[in-house]
Amino acid sequence: MSEQPLAISQLNDFIFCPVSIFFHSLETEENIMVQDSFQLNGTDAHKHSDSATYSTKKGVLQGVSVYCEKYNLVGKIDVFDEKTGILTERKKKIKTVYDGYIYQIYAQYFSLIEMGYKVNELRLYSMDDNKIHTVSKPEEDKIMFEKFERIISEINNFSFRNFKQSNISKCQRCIYEPLCSFSCLKEE
């Protein structure tokens, strides 16, 4: 892939399927492409923060665009409380804490640190059931930190030329399948 900054959301997309990053990037801010209910729920979880630069509560950053120079990542902070140092990434409902969720909050964490903020705690918040999942910081979880750096390297070195999707179940539940020439379903 190019030297263009990676979107933080691409870390999660890449784990599902590298090709989905391409389709995701085609989506405009107006969400021209069709979204399934899962995606709409995710959009809904962030709609308040994405529309605001700062929340009404003083010292809380919400939806602020950030750039992380170290990993060449761009994206948005979901919620960061400057006073407590708690960084929170909200999801509609968290049934499993997927690695992709952790990579996303790591990316926000490194961006804030570069900006000079002190981040004390990382949290994933499941809105539907009001559950908080505390995430260890990268320096406290060597294995996850190495996985985070590896996935960024894999994205930067990814080539469509050698790619073949072998997991048919992913294509079966992929919203981009009708448009995708890499789909396993097209080989049936």
Ligand code: SF4
């Ligand atoms: S249809 Fe399959 S190969 Fe294409 S983007 Fe979706 S999961 Fe990937």
